[in-house]
Amino acid sequence: MAKSDKRIVLPAAFCELMQQWMGAEAGLLFHALASPPTRGLRITKSKATPGYVPNVLLPHLNAAIPWAPDGYYIHLNAPLGKTVLHEAGAYYLQEPSAMAIAIAVAPQTGERILDLCAAPGGKTTYVASLLSRAGGGQLIANEIHPTRVRALAENVERVGANAAIVNETPDRLAETWSASFDAVLVDAPCSGEGMFRKDPEAVREWQAASPERCQIRQRDILKSAVQLLKPGGRLIYSTCTFNPMENEQIVAWLLDSFPLAIEPLPEWPGWSCGRPEWGSDRPELVGTRRLWPHLAHGEGHFVARLRLAEDASPRTTRVRGTRSAKGPRDWSTWLHSMVTDPPPSFVQPRLHKDIVFSDELAGLPTDGLRILRPGCPVATWKNGQFAPHHALSRALPAHAFLSSTELDEERAMTYLRGEALDNPSNLRGFVHLTYAGYGLGFAKGAPSRLNNLYPKGLRSAYLEPLERPD
Ligand SMILES: C[S@@+](CC[C@H](N)C(=O)[O-])C[C@H]1O[C@@H](n2cnc3c(N)ncnc32)[C@H](O)[C@@H]1O
Known part of the structure; x- marks a missing residue:
């Protein structure tokens, strides 16, 4: 291991590899990796009003993240992981560069979108917001890992994202859902070099063989992803790693192997172009994007958007009868x-x-x-x-519920602890409860109380108040 700074010790083989690729610029990267990480949050439910931020959150936000309309930098130690607003799904704590990936997906009205490697759900939940804001469509989030898929489901439910959740291998999905999607996102498992600053485990897990091993797996996943695209559909490929083997080289391989063309991504402030010289000198690679932590405030991502030719002849899906959607009577x-x-x-x-x-x-x-x-x-x-x-309490805006009542922060905390509330308005039946306009859950009105229906597994006694006493 080479000692590169006093905070993290970068693997020597990583430093050598990056020096080979980047030359003198590698020193700037290593220097940036020695400084504290950036942290961000994204407002999740600004469906109707982009740019809306709950008042109580304002004092806790730093600058807006320039490439993500819903994103803000936050202080490294801001205690925002255990608040009523977080439990209500009003925001998602997300690394700033990761926010650009859903923007690259650019969901359009009525599209059917697949997030193939989705847990724990940072990108899925942003794609869901953008799709809903575009007028709605169909979103399917898949995760191969049986434990991680549960964390995905919890996050999707917490922020009220509308998505199906699937626990499959990419090749089985490609077999069943061939040529079915307008857009497929592959946020690939990678060697995680962009996680080095925020997660010491990522440094420990990295090995000299990681980039090559990951490249093989990425190609496998991408073969299925291409098969899942409709002709003319978009493939969005991203990683949180720096080495070109998992980035430009993968995209060059995609261009060589399939009827795909790069769609240049927007010039987000601080982001750099992908480097053609790192991917078989394909000039189109300038249309891909990289966030380097020595050039912008974020941990590091690579992203490319490619479009499948309209005349691509897909293998057709074996349709074994789509189950008709049948609900119960009444x-x-x-x-x-x-x-x-x-x-x-x-x-x-x-x-x-x-x-x-x-x-x-x-x-x-x-x-x-x-x-x-x-x-x-x-x-x-x-x-x-x-x-x-x-989950219904989170999935629709408060104004959609016929019986809904707003709680102050103290009563919201009481509710999230699982306790009954008083019922001064004598509400009856199922009542939707909100805090700062965000759905918290349901209660059932009884003569002198609102009985608590917040799920037992979600109840929390340790929440930090955000509101400041006057
Ligand atoms: C970078 S993470 C995804 C992060 C997620 N998109 C987010 O924003 O929260 C990559 C995911 O790919 C999954 N994965 C690992 N091997 C895979 C494989 N062979 N096929 C598909 N997914 C795989 C991992 O379990 C992991 O959840």
């Missing part, structure tokens, strides 16, 4: 007694065991696939009775 009546203007995927749901899910897999065959959630869990259905699922 569903529509119950749903309209809870919310106004439910999205179409809620009106034609899927019933799976005792849960009614919005159908985010409409039009796709699902037989034989490991589906964790076909969409948002909207309600439970037991003994012929519906009850709202907690």
Whole structure:
């Protein structure tokens, strides 16, 4: 190991490799890797009003992140991971350079988008926000790892993103869903050199053989990703690593192997162009983007957007009969007694065991696939009775609920601890509770109290207040 600075000790083989690629500039990178990491958060639910920030959060935000309309830098030690607003899914703590990836996906109205390597969900949740803001579409988030897929589901539910969650290998998805997507995001497993500053484990795990090993896996995943694209569809490829083997070289290989063309990405402030000389001298590589921590405030990402030729002849999907979305009887009546203007995927749901899910897999065959959630869990259905699922409280804006009440921070904390609340307005039935306009969960109105329906597994006694006493 070479001692490069007093904070982290960079692997000697990493330093040699980067010196070979970058020459004297490598010193600037190593110097930047010796300084503290950047930290960011992204407002998640600015669907109707981009740029909206809850007032209580304002004192905790630093500058806006120039490439991400919903992103802000925050202080390294800002205690923002355990607040009512965080629990309510009002923001997602996300490394600043990672925010550019969903922007590169550029979701359009009505598109069907697949995030192939999605856990823990940073990019999925941003793509979901942008797709919803564009007018809605279909989003499917896949994660191969059986434990990580649960963290993905929790984050998707916390921020109220509308997505199906799948736990599959890319090749099985390609087999079943060939030529089905307008856009596929591959945020690939990589050697993680852009994580060095914020995660000492990333430094410990890095080995001289990591870039080559990762490159092989990335090619495998990308072969399936290309197969999943409709003709004319977009492939977005990203990593959080610096070495060209997993970046420019992968994109050069994609251009050589498939009828794909690079779509140049915007010139985000501080970002650099990919380097053609690192990828078989393909001049188009200037259309890819890199964030270097010695040139911009972020930890480091590479991203490329490629478009599949319109006349690409895809292997067609074996359609084994798409399951028709069938909900229980009286569903529509119950749903309209809870919310106004439910999205179409809620009106034609899927019933799976005792849960009614919005159908985010409409039009796709699902037989034989490991589906964790076909969409948002909207309600439970037991003994012929519906009850709202907690996830519904996050999935729609507060104004959509027919019975909704706003809590102050103290009452919100009481609710998130799992305690009953007083009921001064004598509310009855299922009541949607909000804080700063963000859905927290449901309660059930009784004569003198609001009974707490916040799921036991989510209850938390250790939340930090954000509001300052006057
Ligand atoms: C960089 S992480 C994804 C981060 C995520 N996109 C986010 O923004 O939160 C890469 C993911 O790929 C998954 N992965 C690992 N090997 C894979 C493989 N062979 N095929 C597909 N995904 C894989 C990992 O479990 C990991 O969750």
